[in-house]
Amino acid sequence: MKKGKWVHLLMGLLFAVGLAACSSDEGSTNDDGGTTADESNTPEVEENTNGDEPVTIRMHHWYNEEQDRWHEVVEAFEAEHPHIKVETVSPENNDANETMQQIDLAAASGDQLDVIIVNDAANYSQRVAQGMFEPLDEYLDAAGIDYENEYRVNTNVDGHYYALPGKYNMFFVMLNQDALDEAGLDVPTDWTWDEYMDYAAALTEGEGPSKRYGTFFHTWMDYVKLAAFNQPVDSNIIKDDGVTSNVDSDHIRQSLEIRERGHEEGSATPYADTISLDLNYRPQFFGESAAMIMTGSWMINERGGVDDAPEFTVAYAPYPKASEGDPITTPAGADFLTMYSGSEHKEEAFEFIRWYTTEGIVLQEKYLPDYLGADLEDVITRLHEASPEVDIELVNMESLIHTLEVSEAAPVFIPPAFIGEVETAYRNEVERFLLEEQDIDTTIENAHEAVQSVIDTNVSE
Template sequence: MIRKKLILFIIAMMVAFLAACGNGGESTSGEEEDGKTTLKFYTWINEENGNWEETIKAFEEAHPDIKIDLKVLVENMSSDDYLQKLDLDAAAGEKIDVLMTSSSEHLSKRVSAGMIEPIDTYLENEGINVEEVYNMAASSASSDGSYYGLPSKYNTYLIMLNKNHLDDAGLEVPTEWTWEEYKDYANELTTNDRYGSYLHTWSTFYHVLKVLGKADENLLIKADGSSNMDDPTIAESLKLRYELEQEDKSSEPYANIISQQLNYRQQFFSEQASMTPISSYMVTEWGGFNPEFPIAWAPWPKNNEGDPSYAFSSADVMSIGNNSDHKEEAYEFIRWMTTEGMLVQNKSIPAWTETDLKEVLTNLASTTSNPDAVDVESLQYTIENSVPTEQFLPAGYMTEVYNAYNAEAERYLLGEQDLDTTMENAKNSVEDVIDANK
């Protein structure tokens, strides 16, 4: 392992050296000959899903001294692939003025690597209360009292349902429910042609379903960096998934998903599954599908009958690169982009609190190929009646923690070991990751 890390370090240094030789040792954002400041803006979101041409044009018209150089690093809309290329660019010495991350784990890792500029000074100079202007619970963009970005797209975790399938089964769109009731719905919705439920492969989401419905965001590790693996809802989450797939036969088996490389969009929009836990970004991101059935939305199921309707939330966060030569201008861009720019872009629900939610949702639906497919009423109700969980910026090694956990969780879901063995092994593996990073 040490030898592998040494080789990777040497490769990274060689890449940085060659890049320096090729550009005189420095990659700058640069000034245009006409006096405009050019900002390099890095993202994984393509034109179809970002409406960048119209959005950037609007910004540049309102800020004539700033030009945006858009860098869409991937074509497949994969934030993981994007981050790999972004990290390579950073290692090669590229100047990064503005960058986006899609989760608190991804943000935290770049903060730990020194890639992100804190924005506290800029917020103080502007005199804004960031907690009032934005739904910061969605972003976890603060750590030790500092902020490392502003949230743009607001994502509430919820359940996406095929309304026609509900009607055929005589089921109402839930306004509040438990995971036991979710299981009942999955059974009622399952037919010879489809599963009632679909759970994808993400260990940060589909392996911790019940953990995501708690008041606080102590997932696999706590805010103080200690293990949270004794939390009973972790084991209960895995058991819930196993029961849906292996006992009730109402959800696509995990083995099928990984062997056939199934995708949640494909399964839901081709009507191979009636419902799936997902995030509210799916209001417009249909991945090229054109559903002819109405899409209904329900709150995240409760762990216990008397609980509030807690829902984990997340956001795409826009941050300033630590090596940017134009940080003031970069801050100006992310402030505009996460407020007025979100309305111009009209592709997702903003984390900006000064918006009319119904108007936003109606406008978003109008941009889709079939506006009638979006049940705006149930989506609005779900968002407005979900209680955001408290969150914190996790440790920079959170991805390693999830990888360790997932290795054991997969063995359980594939029937290779029982739940007790799985949790014992997972607990030890997570502890090893924590100890290695102290």
């Protein structure tokens, strides 16, 4: 694939919440668990009193230092910027939401904070509203940076940029191609959610503990708004106007119908099993307990990480469409590189943020960069070559390239600061539905009222 096609493709990719992704892994949110380090043991940084000595800035994040090659990133930055030293602070638990809570406590305690990586738009918007992050507009202007020509994900909140995006996440479907071949199914290149569930039914095999389900839906919010998640407007539980519940929309209803069909046909892992057995999407897919998963681009180079996983070829397909005539779109997200508003080293913090989101993330060889100036073809090659546990012969590269090539991202929706309360209200009702304790009509009616109540309370305050 020519570089020009990559640039043309990915110039159009923006951000949608999830987001998320990865968060954890995602996603939208990392959930791999781990032991939280005691941040209070982090040595205090001495104040620089000599202009000839380098300034030390702190960067807070949640990633594993060794696995994500942060030491190599820091060394490369410091070699190019000898006047700045970077100290990374991470519990290394791969749990972004838990880490954000620890960062909140660190800020309240007066600890040194300079650069903070935020995992999703919800956490980002909430802390923008709290005044935690410094606007970057004057720094961008001083550097002559035209944001819209440099980055895909729009981090603008109320007319100001408070972050530059680092890791870029898009969503797609990973498939067990060996299972597809056995079922006589082609790798999809353009499909709907109805066709996705047809595939799930056809790929389901066996019974009992050894049963292979056609698909697995994880516990994140992303999987209870599947048909809405990639829409150009009203892609979340709240409509784009920020004051109206979207729960009674056709796309949210369709999202719940997708889950209902999977349970009724036995083609999707039961939600009760998912929560009671604490099932995770990686071992479910790589362990061949599920033939398909809707997931994100952080999984491109993560075939390893599951002990004794069977070997099979992984294929990729675009995010399914809600309706046949829809364009092929994907939700998308990013890590947000922010500057703490109380930092005493703002110039140096911005210098690192800009460098990492353009050069550093490419050198890191772990993620797709959001930066439009990156050579994406080179980046994907680096991702696979930097992951020795990934056998390139077991990756259907043609399907991956096609998926990246045809997927356009839905427009940005930065949620209001109270999005967490809204999601809780929605999930409380949806969980009853997923556990088959109430029907879909009751679920939508109750969830719609609960969500609108949360919105009204917050908007009126």
